[in-house]
Amino acid sequence: KQEVTQIPAALSVPEGENLVLNCSFTDSAIYNLQWFRQDPGKGLTSLLLIQSSQREQTSGRLNASLDKSSGRSTLYIAASQPGDSATYLCAVSEADDMRFGAGTRLTVKP
Amino acid sequence: DTEVTQTPKHLVMGMTNKKSLKCEQHMGHRAMYWYKQKAKKPPELMFVYSYEKLSINESVPSRFSPECPNSSLLNLHLHALQPEDSALYLCASSRPGQDSNQPQHFGDGTRLSIL
Numbered sequence: 075k076q077e078v079t080q081i082p083a084a085l086s087v088p089e090g091e092n093l094v095l096n097c098s099f100t101d102s103a104i105y106n107l108q109w110f111r112q113d114p115g116k117g118l119t120s121l122l123l124i125q126s127s128q129r130e131q132t133s134g135r136l137n138a139s140l141d142k143s144s145g146r147s148t149l150y151i152a153a154s155q156p157g158d159s160a161t162y163l164c165a166v167s168e169a170d171d172m173r174f175g176a177g178t179r180l181t182v183k184p
Numbered sequence: 185d186t187e188v189t190q191t192p193k194h195l196v197m198g199m200t201n202k203k204s205l206k207c208e209q210h211m212g213h214r215a216m217y218w219y220k221q222k223a224k225k226p227p228e229l230m231f232v233y234s235y236e237k238l239s240i241n242e243s244v245p246s247r248f249s250p251e252c253p254n255s256s257l258l259n260l261h262l263h264a265l266q267p268e269d270s271a272l273y274l275c276a277s278s279r280p281g282q283d284s285n286q287p288q289h290f291g292d293g294t295r296l297s298i299l
Binding site for chain 2: 106108110115116117118119120123163167171172173174175176177
């Protein structure tokens with residue numbers, strides 16, 4: 075059964091810092107990997123999707139990488155802002171099934 | 185605003201009530217999902233519908249009954265729930281799994297409280 079792990083569980087940084095969130099998964103037979111953002115009490119917003127054949131995706135200040143053979147992904151956030159404060163979840167898809175990590179709760183202090 | 189609309193946003197019900205959660209999308213997606221999320225935990229998959237047919241049921245108790253009346257709508261019928269069923273219920277949609285470059289789109293969820 076696929077297991078997805080995210081570290082750290084929580085992260086607090088001053089505004090302007092670059093940071094990296096980590097995600098690992100146990101079964102490399104995935105269709106894709108997605109990074110989501112979740113604000114308290116809200117649904118999930120998709121940030122980036124990396125197909126299994128891709129190595130990375132970029133959107134603005136966000137860059138996600140995927141190393142399927144080692145079962146790892148990272149989400150890099152450049153020049154962090156207080157508005158980036160949220161919980162970041164990674165999820166791996168196997169056909170119609172999606173498994174989530176427990177998330178990293180990010181706080182960016184002004 | 186999300187492209188997946190869930191109603192109601194909040195629901196409080198007693199253990200003997202019958203209620204339904206609704207989800208609607210007009211993106212032409214043919215896969216729709218129900219997830220349950222407890223506080224400070226990741227979403228857990230409950231059901232998957234693909235082309236309006238139930239394709240995955242993750243051993244969910246029968247007091248939760250999903251229904252997909254057409255390609256745009258997904259319902260979750262609730263009956264005789266327990267206090268531990270209180271959670272955020274999220275709906276999502278996507279193209280079916282073989283289209284690997286399409287993300288799942290989530291609604292804002294229904295916050296369910298069982299008294």
